[in-house]
Amino acid sequence: MTKASDPQPDGSTPPPSAPEGTGLGEGGGVLGRWFAPVKIPRDAIATLRALAARGSLVFVMRSPGLLGFLYLRWFLRRAGLPPLRAAQGFHGLTGWLARVRRTRRAFEDAVAAGESSLVFLGRPDAEKNPLAALVRQQRDLFQPVFLVPVLLVWSRRAQRLQGSIWDVLYGSPESPSAFANAIAFLRAFRRAVFDVGRALDLKEYLAQRAAEPDASVALRVRGALHQHLAREFRTAVGPPLKAPSRVREKVLRDRSLRAAIEAVAAGTGRPAQAVVAEAEKDLREIASNYDPVFVGVMRALLSRFFRRLYTSVEVDEEGLARLRRAAGEAPFVLCPSHKSHVDYLVLSWLLYENGMTPPHIAAGINLAFWPFGAIARRGGAFFIRRKVKGDRVYTAVLRAYVKHLLRDRFPQEFYVEGGRSRTGKLLFPKTGLVSMEVDAWLDGAADDVLFVPVAIDYERLIEASSYANELAGGEKRKESLRGLLGAARVLLRRYERLYVQFETPISLRQVAAERLGARAASLAVDEAWGGEAERRAAPGAAGAGDDAEAKRQLVQGLANRIAYGISRAVTITPVGLVAAALLSHVRRGLGSEEVARRVELLRYVAAEGGARFARDLAGAPSDPRQAGPIADAVRRLARDGLVRVEVAAGDTIYQVVDEKRPLLDYHRNAVIHRYVAPALVASAARAGGTGGSTAAEVRDRALWLSRLFKLEFMYRSGASFDEIFESNLAFLVRVRAVDCDAGRVLPGPETTALAFLADLVRAYLEAYHLAAAAALAALGSDAPRQAPLDRRALVREALERGRGEFLSGRIALRETLSKATLENAVEWLMAQRVIAEEAGKLRLASPASVAELRAIMDGIAPHLAM
Template sequence: MSGVLGRNAALAFLDRRFFEHITVSDAWLRSVREAATRGAVVYVLRSESLVDVLALSHLVERFKLPPLRFAQDTNLGLLEPLGRTWLDTLLSRGSTVAQRLERAIEGGGSAVLFLKRPPTVLDTSFAARMRGKSEGDEALVALMKLQREQGKTVLLVPQTFIWSRRPDSRGHDLIDLAFGSREYPGPVRTAMQFLINYRSVDFRAGEVIDLGAFLREAGDEPDEALTRRLTYALLTRLERERRAILGPAKKPADRVREEVLRSPKLQATIRELGGEDPSAQHALLTKAHEMLRTMEAAPSHDGHRALKVALDAVSARIYGSIEIDRAGLERVRAAATQGTVVFLPSHKSHMDYVMLSSVLSEAHIQLPLVAAGDNLAFFPLGSLFRRGGAFFIRRSFKGDRLYAAVVDAYLRRLLRDGHALEVFLEGGRSRTGKLLPPRVGLLAMICDAALALPHRQVTFVPVSLGYERLLEERSYQRELTGGDKRKENARSLIRGTQALGGFYGQMNVQFGDFLTLDQVRAEMSLPAGDTLADEPRRALVRRLAHLAMAEINRVTSVTAAAVTAMALLSEGRRGVAWSTLLASSRQIVAALERRGTRMSAGLRGRDGALSEDAIREAVGLFAQADLCVERGSDSGDESLFAVPDEKRLALTLSKNSIVHFFVAEALVAVGLLGLGATAGEVPRDELSERVQQLSRLFKFEFMFRADKSFAELFDETLGRLADEGVLVVSPGGLVGYGAGVDGLSSERWVRAVADLLLPYLLGYWAAARALALLVRGPMARRELVRRAMAVGERMYLSGELSRREALARPTIESALRAFEDQGYLRDDAGKLSLVPPFDTTDTVSVIEGKLRALFPPEGA
């Protein structure tokens, strides 16, 4: 076809009816315009499609790009306006592809060609009658000749229109034979896909190829070889774009199972467990098959759509909009075109299972298969999740080698096939609002599989999933105060719908810096290659896990609800005046801004300052849930906002989403106060030792950075506080208070920050007091936690503990782990006992005394 594609009445109708809604990224527009300034733009489509050419012509016209003057083997004369284009069509008859291409490019236009023509039964006779029908070889040879002889720069821009979100399939059925596959649809199938899905078309461009640079790099290879190489390069770029949206071609479920069960590692495990007995091996293989059927995902396009509809219905009722890190999402899109993506999100809610997939679906990015606990496999939710891409695994499979081998083989197959994965490093949902320590079992299997695929780029993407209020708020509060976790089933699902009557604020999705095994190996100075000894491999996995968790913490978005919750709970005040609440919120935000944290879009007003409306809305959010109460005044005084004692723990869930930003400074603050900084300066070395003691105590409570040593992190924190004016470090190595910051004296600021750790110190105190129960003999860990909660309750009622939120079961559990780590306790088959010499009535109190010595003077 030669001549500009005119906008006659028929084309104008198509534009308005079918093509006007096609969205184009700014990156694509910049890329094509930049290419047009360098030379001739030639769009390359993977297969012949009149619909694609029409859509592309619309975009070229819409964005005033160089007009299309050549479309390979496509006759649009009937759709063009009368006049010059008819004359051009007549003149072009008998011309070769090379002549028509040259005429189009020399005239300042662009061209479009295709690489493959779909073979179908119904199209064969028609295609045979079409003169000039070809694949892209002839056009590519003509372009190479034009590039060599005239020296005009030719830029090849791979383009793909995806009219159906259903993945391609391995193997072909009668429909594929008749109408072409989804991958290479014939005209009839293309038309049907277009008419059904035109409102959700995906338009993507691969990396531009400079034909001149390609030829210079190739040297003196013959045109036939160059054409094959160029076609392969273009198809590879287009395939990457398709796979980044659709994922790998779908296989029948029985074929996937067969491939998993043939895994050499799984077969070796079966032979080892079954010995030489063929019947025992067969029984183990049958058992592995049943495990796999129970575990496997069954993703379908309809399943994904059903889950998205369900999420949209729920979120529209109880949540506001989802705030999305758009720049991070574009980085995810780019990573998906280069290889396999493994998402590592935080895990605070059952909403996590579908929220990330919903965001990716909206952005038309390949949806991951999600590792979910088998507690969610109950009817009907399990079936819906399975079709939405979830596969179900046990929380623990320690001691079951066959099950572990099946999981490992399944993950290897998924990764080898090119599926994106979503794995929650924390294992279960965090009930505290903070990140839990990573559990690396599944990650280790994924890393092993990735190491076995050295030519596949596997990118690990840390993701922070945030909520202003959690849907599970009530159940979490019950569990935090000692109640047992209820098993998920249909009844609990119905019971959970009671939460749908409230409003839970905003959700947000943030993406951290991506990680690769090569990058982490280089940082650890581990040798390159696809094999590692056991210990270096375990160290690699642990480092990757901690780096991912640190990234999640770093990119967590600061919301108005989190800031307001922290201000309401600060320093244990029973009531906070509006002006005080606002001032505290401003100080919190100012401190966070100095640390470069990400702020929720609604947190600041147009002038860049903290939005009073955002804080007022957050207070209203909590008041609507009865988490705080507003007390007015007949005398005209400003309102007071009070948090009932029994609601402080629930409010802590929101506060804890940002508490990690202050932990380093809070440890220094507690150390300063504990060493008596109120009376003067304290030696830097003593402060460092005290802060290190506190860090070790809280090693199971908070996620500390793994990229630097304690000494480096301490120096960094001290330097930051000195730069801000909070502290002064003398040349003689003494640390004292500075001029102050954010309108507060330094001592006042230090006390406020130290107060953030007080609930944890108090909770650990209750756990230390409860250790006296072990003098009588060992006790099951679960029972000791329960008894420690009761001890803490008595301490609270007697006035020893000043904060109700200190009595949280996870805090007690972390304290016991810390005492075990410090050598006070030992675990023998699930029972805890005191380690001599702390196993007597007189000596066990030493543990409590050592802990109390770390408290600030007025900490209790």
């Protein structure tokens, strides 16, 4: 993880002139001034040193250029790598100015001596392929030759399908003129990126093609390297840009969209041209207007924005480098957690800063207000309506647009949670856009699609106060220009650290093969009304519904895996640990020693699960009285009025200010997924009382709780419930929270640890108990006659009922009164068919619902005993 406070929040190494993490001294000379700021991949130097120790390095660039040559020569010298001694494909005046040996003999001598050399691929020519001699030489060499593709990007000017006057002056972005390189170098050397691709082991490559002629192998090698560099270049500057009119024309020609338009016209009797006009209007509402020049200008503004707002931006360097490597192999979709409007900005900024094309971002139509909508479209945003059910034309247009982005290999970004999380907890994944990406893949838009889970975490949230108001029952404010101008006051405050973590990309092709095997190839595209999948699913059709159900399971499984990936990538922050320690307590305050024990236990649990921690937590004390990140977090919470610190009887007592508990609860929820499994088992064990329960009884209670909270938490994928239960029960035994004796589970010596872990989910238990009680009171047979309630009204009734129970002491925790949690509880009751909805109004689903609601309340009650 790297610190970016000036503002370099990237996954690259410090430049070679900076000693941190590279082992390089200060860059000197004239070139050092210009070349030192160039970003290079964090692991590039170590990788190249390891290759140089085994064989000869032959670097490969696409087009001859003096600046590229000079930088590579400078870089190798500063990195302590074998010096650059020869070059091939470097003809004309620039080659002469480079003062490098360019003969075939000099090149072969450099390779044989283990020195570095350079090959410019240039234009394809079988007779002048500079790699042909290298292939022949490798057959006679014992040591391997490593062909290392490298790309130096000075300019981020995107290629356009139609040429312009700039192409006459500067050449194309893929093959710029010397003049263009010089201008871009002088203007943007501080933002330049040097990318080192995956090396090709020529000795191993030839061993697999021993009988193939050298000339044929040389052409294959050249083609592979050229294709690799082309992909890397496209990763940096993006696909060729089309005019908006050209994009609209292409999308409206989509086969699936045309079929949908014809079906709507035939089904409604409308003229086909009128339906086409509606589709074009919808497309204008959706489509972005991506402008790389505008993005370049915004980069400088965003750098100042992040430097002003955050102490630092902490970035997962390894994950970012992994993403860059993956971007050359297949189109990717970023799937970040969604907690703040800042999420829209940070990933685009990070990718641009690290030599990658910013993504096209799926945003809610509520953000398309003037002038933000126009600005966001130029940054790559495309806008989606929140509710599209029943609008067949709009849905088909959106599917066609997503397919266009995938086919043209534009990076994409969407939030699998749908909207922003008001609670800090990951929301249950939505499948709409995931399904559209799967359909585009099935339709052949790409060979594979990589979904990249990303966790974006904040030590202090800009929207914290507005979220607390919404959770207490307040209405969400509509986004507008007035609100945007009012938000300018956030620039006057400091919001501590921001963390960005990348999980391993998830291959759609691999997930489909794992879940469906050979059957994945037979799935049909959902043609968005009237397509093949719909016909197969029609009643009476052969295999009716089988393919549709298989695809639904694939989409849901993929969405769950993405959500679980996000949860794995979440950063465990000091403020999250402190919040979890203080809030999982039903009495007034906690002494410092108990806080330290709780924080230490939380760190232990998270570490066992492979969690990612904030950088400064490594080796830091858990005691809030000792200098370190935990003490700093407590100090900030006290300064902000969330925690009161008192000293009595020689001990320091920490009390959460009651009215501010929902604000602190946000940080607890941000990390709670790491503790849900042991918390549910601890709650199930504690519910047996001092006499304990059989292991089977504890298992059944834990299983019931996991099903109760299936809309709240993401559980570990790829493992059965029994595996998860057994491992967490063993953990509780290890920390002495429980004892297992003769098949019974009893409270262990560390009863405080058992209570603490169990109370981590107490607010959710109280909220679900409250929702069931409110539904029984409002909808049951004994309820007073009143107008039928809708969902929002039932949640309001539950909040008001809960306020009374909290004030009277029957509910212990204020954060129980969370509108978001109560909405989930009502949704769960509907999913269990305890309550039903007709024409927007709620009722009990059956005569047995009263007994079922009471059974739910009775099932929760033992877990709330103190």
